[in-house]
Amino acid sequence: MSAEPLLKVDRLSKHYPVTKGVLFARSLGQVKAVDDISFSIPAGGTLGLVGESGCGKTTTSKLILNLEAPTSGQVLLDGTAIHGLKGASLKQYRALVQAVFQDPWSSLNPRMTVGRIIAESLIVTNWGSRQAIAARVAELMVQVGLRPEQVTQYPHEFSGGQRQRIALASALASRPRLIVLDEPISALDVSIRAQMMNLLKDIQAQDNVTYLLIAHDLATVRHMADQTVVMYLGKIVERAPTRKLFDDVRHPYTKALFSAVLPPHPNRRQDEIVLEGEIPSPLNPPSGCRFHTRCPFVMAHCVQEEPPLRELTPDHYAACHLYA
Amino acid sequence: MSDAPILEVRDLHTHFILNRGVVKAVDGVSFTLHRGEVLGLVGESGCGKSLTALSVLRLLPKGIARTVKGEILFDGQDLLTKTPGEMREIRGRRISMILQDPQTSLNPVFSIGNQLREAIFRRSRANRAAVRMEAIEALRRVDIAAPEQRIGQFPHQMSGGMKQRVVGAIVMSGHPEVLIADEPTTALDVTIQLQYLKLLQKMQQETGMAMLFITHDFGVVARMCDRVAVMYAGRIVECGPVQQVFDHPSHPYTQALIASVPKMTGSTERLYTVEGQPPSLMDLPVGCRFAPRCPYADQRCRDSYPGTFSAGEAHTADCWRLAPA
Numbered sequence: 001m002s003a004e005p006l007l008k009v010d011r012l013s014k015h016y017p018v019t020k021g022v023l024f025a026r027s028l029g030q031v032k033a034v035d036d037i038s039f040s041i042p043a044g045g046t047l048g049l050v051g052e053s054g055c056g057k058t059t060t061s062k063l064i065l066n067l068e069a070p071t072s073g074q075v076l077l078d079g080t081a082i083h084g085l086k087g088a089s090l091k092q093y094r095a096l097v098q099a100v101f102q103d104p105w106s107s108l109n110p111r112m113t114v115g116r117i118i119a120e121s122l123i124v125t126n127w128g129s130r131q132a133i134a135a136r137v138a139e140l141m142v143q144v145g146l147r148p149e150q151v152t153q154y155p156h157e158f159s160g161g162q163r164q165r166i167a168l169a170s171a172l173a174s175r176p177r178l179i180v181l182d183e184p185i186s187a188l189d190v191s192i193r194a195q196m197m198n199l200l201k202d203i204q205a206q207d208n209v210t211y212l213l214i215a216h217d218l219a220t221v222r223h224m225a226d227q228t229v230v231m232y233l234g235k236i237v238e239r240a241p242t243r244k245l246f247d248d249v250r251h252p253y254t255k256a257l258f259s260a261v262l263p264p265h266p267n268r269r270q271d272e273i274v275l276e277g278e279i280p281s282p283l284n285p286p287s288g289c290r291f292h293t294r295c296p297f298v299m300a301h302c303v304q305e306e307p308p309l310r311e312l313t314p315d316h317y318a319a320c321h322l323y324a
Numbered sequence: 325m326s327d328a329p330i331l332e333v334r335d336l337h338t339h340f341i342l343n344r345g346v347v348k349a350v351d352g353v354s355f356t357l358h359r360g361e362v363l364g365l366v367g368e369s370g371c372g373k374s375l376t377a378l379s380v381l382r383l384l385p386k387g388i389a390r391t392v393k394g395e396i397l398f399d400g401q402d403l404l405t406k407t408p409g410e411m412r413e414i415r416g417r418r419i420s421m422i423l424q425d426p427q428t429s430l431n432p433v434f435s436i437g438n439q440l441r442e443a444i445f446r447r448s449r450a451n452r453a454a455v456r457m458e459a460i461e462a463l464r465r466v467d468i469a470a471p472e473q474r475i476g477q478f479p480h481q482m483s484g485g486m487k488q489r490v491v492g493a494i495v496m497s498g499h500p501e502v503l504i505a506d507e508p509t510t511a512l513d514v515t516i517q518l519q520y521l522k523l524l525q526k527m528q529q530e531t532g533m534a535m536l537f538i539t540h541d542f543g544v545v546a547r548m549c550d551r552v553a554v555m556y557a558g559r560i561v562e563c564g565p566v567q568q569v570f571d572h573p574s575h576p577y578t579q580a581l582i583a584s585v586p587k588m589t590g591s592t593e594r595l596y597t598v599e600g601q602p603p604s605l606m607d608l609p610v611g612c613r614f615a616p617r618c619p620y621a622d623q624r625c626r627d628s629y630p631g632t633f634s635a636g637e638a639h640t641a642d643c644w645r646l647a648p649a
Binding site: 217258 | 369469483485486517541543544580581592595596599
């Protein structure tokens with residue numbers, strides 16, 4: 001790992017206006033989907049982003065993929081701000097940052113052969129001659145564990161696990177530096193998940209590619225990521241190297257997430273922190289600490305005052321008044 | 325637990341009959357469910373676990389899938405011989421089901437109160453006011469705050485977890501003796517999943533109903549079930565008390581499933597994997613269905629399907645390695 005991070009997310013916010021009516025639209029407020037978050041990933045590293053629905057993990061990935069423009073803050077790849085790139089440099093960015101999505105049934109074009117799907121990004125970027133592209137496709141198929149002769153088949157002829165391998169091969173085609181993995185294994189069967197996780201790790205070891213792993217399953221994150229970021233309603237509530245975080249959970253929300261992990265054995269039932277109520281609407285987030293409505297340790301000033309992200313031990317950050 | 329099981333499935337075969345051939349989705353499934361017991365049915369997609377449940381309720385897709393062989397004894401009576409009218413009286417009353425996605429199991433154009441009152445009225449035939457009171461009470465029991473206000477709301481005004489709790493209230497209002505829960509928490513967030521599992525457990529313990537819990541997650545089994553049956557390619561390959569199966573998984577498939585799940589403790593080195601994929605249900609191997617992926621398979625496994633052998637107290641597995649010498 002080099003000292004200079006490959007990806008730097010700096011005080012990034014994305015607020016969506018909510019309006020009613022079409023012509024004379026009235027503003028109803030803003031959804032602060034992502035609100036002032038910062039983290040960085042060194043080249044060849046993996047950062048796991050954990051949280052429940054509405055926490056902003058998908059918006060974060062859209063901002064990093066340059067599919068949305070931020071309200072404030074910036075995303076830097078190798079020191080270059082990515083929003084505002086145009087023309088050739090934007091095209092180059094698209095080649096350097098790729099994504100694999102959750103559902104391999106909807107992310108592959110059913111009318112294209114596997115070979116065409118994998119070659120697509122090479123064709124649009126004029127990567128090379130037809131022969132060179134065909135050779136690269138065959139190489140990619142082997143790398144992800146498919147047989148090169150399957151190149152003329154269509155996505156429906158493959159199982160979920162194989163489709164996710166195709167999606168991965170197509171993401172790898174342009175030799176990206178960063179791959180956003182948005183719940184890459186949660187749509188797969190249990191016995192196939194381990195295959196996919198091992199494959200992702202093997203590819204990282206070979207190509208030194210960097211991963212941003214978005215997941216809700218803590219055990220997956222523990223297995224894959226060297227850093228973990230926990231989000232709740234658009235905010236980072238805790239951030240630390242994975243090993244540190246899993247050894248010493250600080251934020252009450254993270255504690256609740258950990259206690260919601262189902263036991264690996266009937267004897268190892270743990271103390272469960274059952275959170276009351278639902279995840280609040282991001283349109284109207286609670287005042288002060290956004291978690292105070294469900295927090296078992298809530299104090300009077302949590303309602304008014306928003307806790308800053310504090311460094312508790314080296315590299316371990318949490319946003320909670322308990323540690324003031 | 326009384327001795328006679330509330331539900332006993334014997335040698336159930338449910339096949340899809342297509343132009344291209346016969347898909348043997350459920351192919352010789354047998355299990356028993358006792359009163360007050362929670363039985364987990366675990367397996368991967370396409371192993372036949374949901375179709376087993378639909379066969380029990382006789383809700384198979386018409387004209388395509390058919391139960392071709394077997395018996396489903398509910399309280400001693402074979403459900404396969406019931407008339408459609410008799411089945412209607414059993415469904416939702418004596419046997420109920422919770423599906424994976426509350427979005428599709430609730431009707432979007434009726435208020436939740438309407439849907440709940442319908443279920444209560446079917447059982448009690450009470451007057452409007454009494455039914456409404458009971459509906460509010462039912463919502464309160466599934467931990468819905470301010471049920472008097474919520475009762476007039478529509479499904480789209482509620483979150484996924486809340487909708488699934490409404491489904492729970494509807495299901496429980498029939499006072500079922502057997503509840504089939506088909507992956508009820510798969511669509512929910514993790515902290516909401518735990519809430520819902522606790523709620524199901526509370527309802528099960530209060531009423532003493534039997535539960536068939538279909539899942540792909542061994543964590544859910546460890547958290548919720550008394551016994552577990554593991555399905556692979558249309559058959560139950562291992563069945564036993566949860567404790568036993570977790571301590572001594574006896575079928576290589578169960579062993580592999582338990583070993584391949586990432587853990588919250590221990591090493592983060594390479595995960596154990598089972599290579600390959602489940603066989604096509606149109607073209608099942610003659611021998612053990614797991615043999616092509618099994619690290620221990622030999623000629624006997626490829627030639628003939630193993631019998632069901634004992635692997636311990638009340639614990640069985642379909643594997644030749646357990647055959648008495």
